[in-house]
Amino acid sequence: TEYGYTKKIADLNNIGDVSLIMAGLYPESHQARNVSDDYFLNIGRMAFFDLASCLEYRKPAEAKLYKKVGRGLSTLASVLFAARGEGVVQDPTIHSSQKFIKRMSGRGEGIGEEHY
Numbered sequence: 001t002e003y004g005y006t007k008k009i010a011d012l013n014n015i016g017d018v019s020l021i022m023a024g025l026y027p028e029s030h031q032a033r034n035v036s037d038d039y040f041l042n043i044g045r046m047a048f049f050d051l052a053s054c055l056e057y058r059k060p061a062e063a064k065l066y067k068k069v070g071r072g073l074s075t076l077a078s079v080l081f082a083a084r085g086e087g088v089v090q091d092p093t094i095h096s097s098q099k100f101i102k103r104m105s106g107r108g109e110g111i112g113e114e115h116y
Contacts, residue, residue, distance in 0.1 A: 005054070012051040016066075019044030020073060024080025041077060045070045 022029055023040035030039050048070035055063040069076070 009054055012047045016044050016047035020076055024077035025084060041073055044073050
């Protein structure tokens with residue numbers, strides 16, 4: 001039904017957005033949840049890629065945008081992390097998350113690059 005389609009689009013968008021916020025603004029939170037340091041980035045990527053698939057025929061321009069967001073999620077998370085204004089944080093509990101985000105950003109996963 002149309003309601004189910006609309007709800008799925010909204011849910012995937014919310015999952016992607018929350019995952020990006022968690023990975024970028026709260027990268028240390030993965031430890032409290034006992035998940036890997038790339039958990040939020042992986043969940044976000046999957047959500048944005050699924051969202052792009054859902055929109056592919058009805059809204060191809062939006063689908064293309066969400067694919068780019070999925071591919072560039074680690075870069076976007078790095079931008080949010082930098083926006084925290086803390087620079088390089090010395091707290092060892094978030095060191096692995098920072099290291100992971102930096103490693104992913106250095107792999108050329110820019111917003112417009114094809115790695116799908």
